[in-house]
Amino acid sequence: MSNNQRARVLREHNVSRETAESLDLYVSQLTRWQSVKNLVGPATLSEVWNRHIADALQLLALAPDAKTWVDLGSGAGIPGLILAIAGRDRSGFHVTLVESNARKCAFLTETGRLTSAPVTILNGRIEAVMAEQVGADIVCARALASLTQLLSWAEPLLTKGTVGLFPKGRDAAAELTEAEREWTFTRDLIPSRTDSQARIVRVTSLSRVDP
Numbered sequence: 001m002s003n004n005q006r007a008r009v010l011r012e013h014n015v016s017r018e019t020a021e022s023l024d025l026y027v028s029q030l031t032r033w034q035s036v037k038n039l040v041g042p043a044t045l046s047e048v049w050n051r052h053i054a055d056a057l058q059l060l061a062l063a064p065d066a067k068t069w070v071d072l073g074s075g076a077g078i079p080g081l082i083l084a085i086a087g088r089d090r091s092g093f094h095v096t097l098v099e100s101n102a103r104k105c106a107f108l109t110e111t112g113r114l115t116s117a118p119v120t121i122l123n124g125r126i127e128a129v130m131a132e133q134v135g136a137d138i139v140c141a142r143a144l145a146s147l148t149q150l151l152s153w154a155e156p157l158l159t160k161g162t163v164g165l166f167p168k169g170r171d172a173a174a175e176l177t178e179a180e181r182e183w184t185f186t187r188d189l190i191p192s193r194t195d196s197q198a199r200i201v202r203v204t205s206l207s208r209v210d211p
């Protein structure tokens with residue numbers, strides 16, 4: 001793991017010493033659990049600061065005033081747990097992590113506790129818990145499903161004022177075209193800071209296309 005990569009990410013995201021220490025703890029937990037639980041793609045661990053930490057942190061800058069976040073299909077806590085660690089000094093900051101896999105939830109619970117991250121971990125299926133998340137400021141999800149599926153899951157929130165932030169790869173424009181067959185929404189395609197081909201889709205004011 002490159003110390004240069006770590007230093008650059010911490011500098012570019014203006015991370016405090018205390019938060020850097022907690023992110024180090026997150027990385028050491030991820031590395032320790034990875035050997036037995038395979039939480040992230042094995043090839044990505046050597047680039048964890050850019051591929052995972054910076055990729056998550058860039059979302060904070062897109063919603064500087066948001067306090068309540070919901071991360072769908074959180075996996076190893078990307079982006080949700082990383083956001084909670086970085087945002088934990090902000091008053092009222094809280095992230096709900098929704099993850100159906102129990103062993104990933106065990107990792108999230110232990111690592112959330114060790115890093116004092118303001119998280120609630122919901123070990124269940126997204127479709128079963130969305131109604132209780134209405135009113136959140138932001139819903140996000142990385143590497144989970146097509147944009148059409150994400151909008152469908154997040155409909156109870158996105159139709160009531162929540163903003164969606166969905167990191168997507170190079171097919172973001174095609175995913176938007178497909179989603180616009182079923183949904184009407186306001187959207188921006190924001191260039192990713194970690195991958196020149198990737199985009200973050202920001203969605204607001206969702207409604208279903210009239211049949």
Ligand SMILES: C[S@@+](CC[C@H](N)C(=O)[O-])C[C@H]1O[C@@H](n2cnc3c(N)ncnc32)[C@H](O)[C@@H]1O
Nearest residue numbers: 073074075078099100101124125126142143144
């Ligand atoms: C490919 S992983 C991505 C994890 C993480 N967001 C990331 O970017 O590394 C997708 C995760 O979503 C979870 N998942 C898939 N469908 C789900 C559902 N319907 N409800 C809750 N979690 C789900 C899986 O267990 C898995 O951990």
